[in-house]
Amino acid sequence: MSGSSWAEIVFFLALLAVSTPLLGNYMAKVYSGGHAPGDRFFLPIERFTYRICRIDPDREQRWRSYLMSLLVYTLVGGLLTYLILRVQAHLPADPNHFPGVPSGLSFNTTISFMTNTNWQNYAGENTMSQLSQMFGLVWHQFISAAVGMALAAAFIRALIRRRQTTIGTFWVDTVRSCTRILIPLAFIFAIILMSQGAIQSFGADTHLSMLAAQTTHSTGVKTLTQTLPRGPVASMAPIEALGDNGGGYFDANFANALENPNGLTNILVLWMLCMIPFAFAWTFGKMIKSMRQAAVVLSAMAILFTISILIVAPLEARGNVKLNYAGVSQSITSTNPGGNLEGKDIRLGTTGSALNAAAITATSTGGVNSAEESYTPIGGAVPLFNMMLGEVIPGGTGTGLYGMLIFVLIGVFIGSLMVGRTPMYLGKQITARDMKLAAIYILVLPATVLVLASISILVPSTASSISTTGPHGLTEIVYAFTSAAHNNGSAFAGFDGNTNWYNFSLALCMWIGRYFEIIPALALAGSLVRKRTYAVTAGTLRTDKPLFAVMLMGIVIILVGLTYFPALALGPLAEHFAGHFGL
C-alpha cells in the first residue's frame, strides 16, 4: 500500500477519535433527561410535537409498553410506505412516470427499510419515483435509526436504575434522537455533499446524446444516449450513512458519483456511518458514570474494527493475482492506482473502497461504494465476517451498543463461572433468566441465516438466482441471508434476490433479525431495571480492565465465528486456498 493510502486510513480513524467524545458527551445529555445543549431551540419544537401527537412526555413506560409503542409505530410507517410504493404512479413527484412497484418487491422493500436493513432488490433510478424515495423511504431511514438509538438509551437506563420498573418513554427517546441528532447532522452533511457535487434536483431526467454521438452525427443511437437521473439525492445520502441504513438513491449506492462525488465526500460518508455507533459507547460511559467500563466496550469495538480494515485494505491494494496472466499492471505507481480495480471506481481508489467495505459491514449500513462480489476471496470474506459478528463492532446506531452489552453480559457470565464467582455487571447480579434471553439474542441470527441458506441451496428452482458456480456461489447465498438477518443490506450483487422465494425469505430474515433481537433485548432491559445493585468486592470479576476487553473480543469472535465457520470454510476460504490467491 502507498503512503497516501495509509494516510487515508489514519485520517479516517482520527476523525472518529475526534467525534466520539464530542458526540458521545452531547448524546449523553440528550438521553439523560436533564438540561441539554440547544434546549431553547429544540424544547419548544419537541413540546409542540408531543402536544399534537397526544404524547405525555413524562409518562415512563415498562418494557412491554415500550415494545408495543415501537411495534405499532413501525407498523404504521410500514403500511404507509407499502401504500406509497404501490400507488406511486398516481402520486405527485413521479416525473419519469414509473409504474407502481410490484407487490412482492414492495413487501420486501418495506420490510427492508422498516428494519434498518435497506436490502435493495431494485435499482432506485429506474424503479422508484422521487416521492417514493424522499418520502416513502427516507422516512424509515430516520425512524429506524432513531428507534435503534432509543433502544440503546433504554438499555443503558436499565443498567443505571435500581429496583424500578420503567425504562423511559419510547416517544420521547425517538423524537429527541431525530430532532437533536439525526436531523441537524443530516442537514449539515447534505449541504456539504451537495457543494461537492451530490445532486439535489427535481423534475424529469435529462436526456442527451453522448459527446461521441454529437460529433460524429450519429445522434439517436440508443447505445450512445444517456439519461442523467435527477432527484433528491444529497438529502438522502447523509441519513443513509448517519442512520446506518445504506439504501442509496441509485443502484450502485455510494459508487455513483452523483451521490458520492469524490475522495472527500467518501471519507465524510465513512465518518458519518461510524460516528453515532462509536459515540454511543462513550455515551454509555457518561450515563453510567464510569468511563473505564466504557473504555472496555469501546476498545473491543475499535480494535476489531481496525483489524478488519487492516486485512481488507492491503489485500485489495495488492490486486487479483489471477489478472497477472493477462499482463495487467496492478502495482501502485504515481500514475497508476493499481490494485484490484474490478468493481471499484477510480476516484475512490482501492483504499477508499476497502475502508467502505469494512465500515459498512462493521456498522449495519450496507451502503456499498464498490462491488464486494469482485473483492479478492479473503477481502470479500472480511465484510461477511464483520456482519456475522452480530453487528457489534461498532454495529448500527444504538443497536450496536446494546448488542455489544449483551455480549458483555455473556462474557461476565462465562468469566465469572470460570473463576467461581457470582456473575455481576455494574453491581447487578446476572441470573439464569437473563442468560436465557441473551442466548436467544445471539442464537436467533445464526439459526435463521443457516437454516434459510440451506433451504435455498436445496431447492432447485432457486438456483438461477446465483450468478456463478463453485464456492463463490455458496458465498453469494450465505452473504445474502447474513446481510438480511443482520439488517445490513450490502450484497454480493451478482445474486438476483428479486424472485418470489427470495423476496419473501429475505424479508422474513430481515424481520426476524430485527424484532427477534429487539424483543429479547428489551426483555433483558426489563429484567435488569428491577435488580438492586451490590457493592463491588474483591470477589467480583472486574469488567473495567483490559483483560476483560480481551475476553470480550474472544467471546464475540468464538461465539459467532464457530457457528459460521463451516459456511466460511466452504465459501471464501475454499475459494482462496483452492485458487492459490496467496497471502
Add this chain to the structure above:
Amino acid sequence: MLRALRQHLLPSIALTAVVAVVVGLAYPIVVWGIGQVAFKNQANGSLLYRDGKVVGSALIGQSFTSKTGTPLPQYFQSRPSGTGTYAYNSTDSAASNYGPSDPRLVGFIPGFNTVGLNGEPSATNPFATKADPYCVPLTKSTGKPVISPEPGEKYEKTKTGSYVCDPTTVPERAMAYRKLNGLAPDAKVPVDAVTTSASGLDAGISIANADLQAPRVAKARHLPLRTVLALVRKYTIGSTWGFLGTPYVNVLELNLALENMRR
C-alpha cells in the same frame, strides 16, 4: 383495548404524519432550495455544455465508440462498463459483479478454473486459441459466455473453426487495448483500462492509461503529442488534500476540450 389504542396507535399515526412531513418533504425541499441558490451547478448534476447543448455530466462517464460499438481512435477511451443493457447507461448503474476467479473476468486459466468439454476438471483449457490461451467461449444457445462447460454443449465458432472468445474477459480486453494503442503484445496494461467500475459510470481513467492512449489520439487528430499530454495534465483531478481518493483523468472533460480545439 381502548386504552392500548390511545396509548400506542394514536401517537403512532400522528407522529408518522409529523415526521413524514418534516423529513420527507420539508427537509429535502429546504436542501434543494439552498442548493439552487448556493451550489446551482453541483446540485443540478455538474452538467457540461457544448454549443449550448448538454453533452453530459462531469461526474458521469461516457462511451466514445461508433454506432456499432468500436472505439473511436480520436477519443480517449473510458473504462469498460457493466451497466445494464449497454455501456454507460446512467439509469442502470451497476458493476459486473464477477467474482475474483470467475472465468468471465479472468478467463479460463489452465490448472485453476478450467473444465474439459466433458464437464470434468481439466488441466488445460479446451477452448484455447493461438491468439488467446485463456479463451472463454460463447454458448450457441444463449450467446452468453460459459462459466462451467457441460457435455454436449455447442459453442460459437469462427469460419476458420476456432472458438469465438468472449471479448469482455480481462485477457481479451488487454489484447484489444494493446492493438488499439499500437503496443507490443507483451506490454503491461494499466488495470483500470481492462476492469469495470463499481458504478459502471466511472468518469475517470488513470494517468498511466491516459498517457498510453495519448499517442494514438494525437495521431488521429493530427496534433503534437505534447499538446495532447498537456491537456491530459490539465484535466487530471488530484486526490483531495493529496491522500483522499486517487488522482484520475476526467475522460469526458478531456475529450470535450480536444473537440473544442478543433474550432
